[in-house]
Amino acid sequence: MGATIKIPDPASPFPGLGVENEQGLLQWLAAVDHKLIGIMYLVMSLIFLLLGGVLALLMRIQLAVPMNHFLPPETYDQFFTMHGTTMIFFVAMPAIFGFAVYFVPLMIGANEMAFPRLNAFGFWMTFLGGVLLYFSFVAGGAPDAGWFNYAPLNERNYSFHSGIDYYAMGLLVSGIGSVVTSINLIVTVLHYRIPGMRMNKLPLFVWMVFVNSFLVLAAFPSLNAALALLLLDRQLNAHFFNTVGGGSALLWQHLFWIFGHPEVYILILPSFGILSEVFQVFSRKPIFGYAFVAASSVAIALLAFGVWAHHMFAVGLGNTVNSFFSASSMLIGIPTGVKIFNWLATMHGGKIRFATPMLFAIAFLIEFTIGGLSGIAFSIVPIDWQLTDTYYVVAHLHYVFIGGTVSGLFAGLFYWFPKMTGRMIDERGGKWFFWLWTIGFNLTFLVQHMLGMIGMPRRVYTYPNLPWYGTLNFISTAGAILMSVAGLLLVYLIWKCGRAGRTAGADPWNAYTLEWATKTSPPPMKNFEELPPVSDRRAWWEIKQKTNHDDNRK
Amino acid sequence: MEDPASFQADRINRLFNHFNIAAGAMLLLVIVLTLWFVIRYRRPEGDDSEGSQNEGNRRLEILMIGVPGLLLAWFFYETFTVSAAVMPSASPQRPPDVIITGHQFWWEVDYPGKQVITANEVHLPVGRQLLMEMRSADVIHDWWVPQLGNKMDLIPGNKNYLWLTIRKAGNYVGACSEFCGAQHAWMRIRVIAQDPADFNRWLDSNATAAMPPGDDLAREGKVLFETRSCAGCHGIKGTSAIGTAGPDLTHVASRGTLLTGMLATNEQNLGDWIDHPQRIKEGAYMPAFRFPPDSVKAIAHYLAQLK
């Protein structure tokens, strides 16, 4: 074997614990190891997934039949607000950061993140934000003006109780967590790569997380500004958004969507990264068109800041402004579409294995395409004028968030579960989960396209007995129940296989990237003692080929 | 989408159909390729070799960018033309035909120049290009009647405009389409599109003052209405009730539904609403007055004859 590179210890000394050493709660509370923090993020995400899922199930039960009396309107309004806020900020973001802080250092051949204590700080701030938000339930009522919280409905005179203040505080606090973790990730990728791994040789997951981190740094300030101004309005009687006092309801929308639109790309790029890895490993091929996939994510990140007003086409900005944002929104569809074809082309000529991660990846292709196309519908302004604020939007956003983001996260979960726990997830259980989830998801949301087209607005706690409304809603609720069953199965699988699943070696999938190069699963506290030099995008694959080659020569 | 009944809805519907064809084709392509590759390139039993190590194809990439790009350019062109046709100008130079003001949770309908103010049911003439002005008295609402075309937000502090050319007479339903609070779900819209002659007749009959009470019970109801704070919020033309915080009730009995689409208009429902409003439309700003049952009956009886 050629000369190896010694991987440096992290700046902070090791606490002298192995991941296997059980020190109970203290180990977790005091953790600065990126792997432990990664797991904490993922556990947090799962807990909030169950909470947000219960909220959704209750909402769907209320909507199962016309003029239902299961939930009173105020409660329903709190539920749909909390459901959206939870899923975006306390399920998807933590899951993304969890996978990122766990696997980015491993994939670049590092032993730690650049700032381990900052890493821990970021996690606890995110968690605190979630706690603050949910505390509102017992402190006078949860926020009830929607996750997008439009003005002036969000002002004190229309929303008297403090739910919205908790919403603002919770998001400000967890936003700090997101920003510092993104800074941490950027510095880690820039300065801790193993020599030989140039920036254009990064595994796509690392690249996507890297680009994504810049998006977070640029987008969250707009939300912070909006929330700060809102708190000034509500607590100190300023008049930024209060029309009565001279403020502007539209200013809130602009500030919110300048954050909100990049946010949805923040939620999808890391999943694109995970799926890129999964498509490669389970087709046994390198990604098709690496440069285009990488470049398109930069294009998306830049364009993301030029499309926000497509959420405001019905607000009366005028045809000129609308046309500009229509063009930019159509433009951003192109790099996204390019990626779909690249992933398809990756499967072409491959030797596809249908393990659970790959099933999610394949379902993603179709589901995300549906979501992407319905999104293009909205970029066509006159169509938006009919379909915005209807169930067509609800269908669209769930197809991109669940069909897109969550499919990627589930693929990542099943792909990386052996590395994180040292155990395989039972394939049969995984497939049951996949099919229950996928059938339930499509049943729930496919019909919602129709509901939007026949006139059902969104954010309504009930609806009149118009033709097809009851039937389609009932089908949707049936799908939601199926998804809930799948969710329970997931928890059971994680619990059972995490404790007693089949033992996994260091590299059960015969994969391509460096996280699989650690000596054990889960990795030892110090990820790598030393690694051979690398130069290929599939660094671990390159090392394995060289080793085989050398072995064969002996 | 719903059967278009206006020029605007028709143009948008056609555009939507074009889009569905293109999108459907794209989706079909992705589904076919996915299924084909998944079947054709699945790993053969016992085969542990790698797939063909094809790293990319620049020409194919350009194609994958170019074709969607051309399609989008076409749809951008259509966006431009249909937007201009449906919304010729955002700040029009002539006075509006009808002014809609959104309230939590009802619609105020004002026909300027005719001194007609109604609520919740909007009569409109067929065959003319109408200009509707949209305002809000409190939070953001949104006017949407799917069969009549595009929606438009009602934003406090702003005036928005909607152009409407209805082609077919009939009744059209819609709903508020911007979350506006607890009873957003029951801020529904009913548009009654009429031939111009019928419309003018309706307009004239609505410009009149309210019907005087026809019997003793109604008289008692009117007195109660004027003295027991109803008049503080509701107006009835020709009486001393000039409140504007709630819907105008001058011709309430001529409307098909109460509470913006929630209940049919009849004496029983009127009585129930006055008696226990928060149990019917929780969150609406109608206070629960706890009138004695006789008073409720009288007021309901009076209102029920205000055709």
Added chain:
Amino acid sequence: MQLVIFTEAFFFLCLIMSFIYMAYHTGFERRELSRLDIRSAGVYTAVLIASSFTLHLAERGYTRGKPGVLKGWLIVTIVLGAVFLAGQGTEYVRLIRDDITLNGSVFGASFFTLTGFHGLHVLVGLVILGIVTGLAFLRDRESAIGTVAMYWHFVDVVWIFVFTVVYVLPQFSSV
């Protein structure tokens, strides 16, 4: 630190854009705008810019291995920064006495928010500079000076934009 500055720059961009939006959408009252004292604000602006120079001199003291120079100029920087904040404070007091408050008008809300958040960043900068100065006294050298200097210069640059938008531009526009 560059990344921190990157994200904070976007934050101030949003606040400045909101200020300008409020100026055009709702409009500020002439009476309130005229109460701003551009002359004294200009003096305090010069003080803040001077503090960037003195901090640069302190940095040079560090890189040339002259701890005395480092410590001396650090103290001057802190004093200058404190003078700036005191100046802002007197401006605030004067405006509030004149009935221009955060909750009183759109101008008040916009002015106090934009300058207030900037002032908060200056305060944080002073605290950090204080810590660095303390450490410099304890150890004679302080390698964090480079990073902290970046932050302080950023705060300075932001102020130039804020000053321009709040004090200078209204002199020329009809808003």
